Amino acid sequence: MSTAPLLEVAGLSCRFGGLVALHEVSLTVREGEIFGLIGPNGAGKTTLFNVISALTPPSSGRVLWRGQAIPHSRPDQLSRLGLARTFQNLRLFDSLSVRDNVLVGLHRFAASPLAAGLLGSATVRRRQRQLEQRALELLALVGLAEEAQLPAASLPYGERRRLEIARALATEPRLLLLDEPAAGMNPAEKNDLCGLIRTIRDHFDLTVMIIEHHVPLMMRLCDRLAVLNFGERIALGSPAAVRHDPRVIEAYLGSAR
């Protein structure tokens, strides 16, 4: 059996011109855990997600997926690898229905034009119906079954965030990266989201990496957390360990001044 962690970030640095967005960040994410990333605005959290998902090349350092380098690849290659993410700024197809947004995530399971030629149209239609059924199951899981036929643009913000999660789940990821999924939600919605993320992790046997500003929520939700400040990993460990870390307290008090 391989003992390589699901994800390993080793000595990762990322510079934009003179700005150091990440400085020698190392961490590992274990299979099945909910791993949190917190830190003040501009700390480099989204940049770390961008490097992990091969959208931004690092200046130095490595990202390993089960011990292997992640190729700089197209989104469909990443989803084949088992990596899916949501974005801090939502990227939904506003004019498509809620259901069709999830179908976009399912498209790699659809019959290709070549297969359609070989299999015949009845088989292709059956496959399409299966995918539509799957989309509805995923929508039910995130609490949006009733909204399936509405245009995505008509959903309130909190529901749009849950739709993005359903679409990411459609690709059947092993690792789900969530960038501020609770942004714009009220306290009750945030609480529900916490439960949903746990349910998803258990139901799909997933690993989750989550960025979120609401520290008490993260303390409740995450198995382990890393704290970034000005691109550096200043703490890593259980919620209890991170909460009492003097560097973390300083970073947060510093940013509140």
Ligand SMILES: Nc1ncnc2c1ncn2[C@@H]1O[C@H](COP(=O)(O)OP(=O)(O)O)[C@@H](O)[C@H]1O
């Ligand atoms: N593509 C980019 N070009 C230039 N600077 C960037 C780019 N992306 C992020 N940055 C800068 O890198 C720093 C970290 O940004 P980001 O990772 O978005 O922080 P966070 O998600 O923790 O708020 C910020 O100073 C930001 O302005």
Ligand SMILES: [Mg+2]
């Ligand atoms: Mg960010």
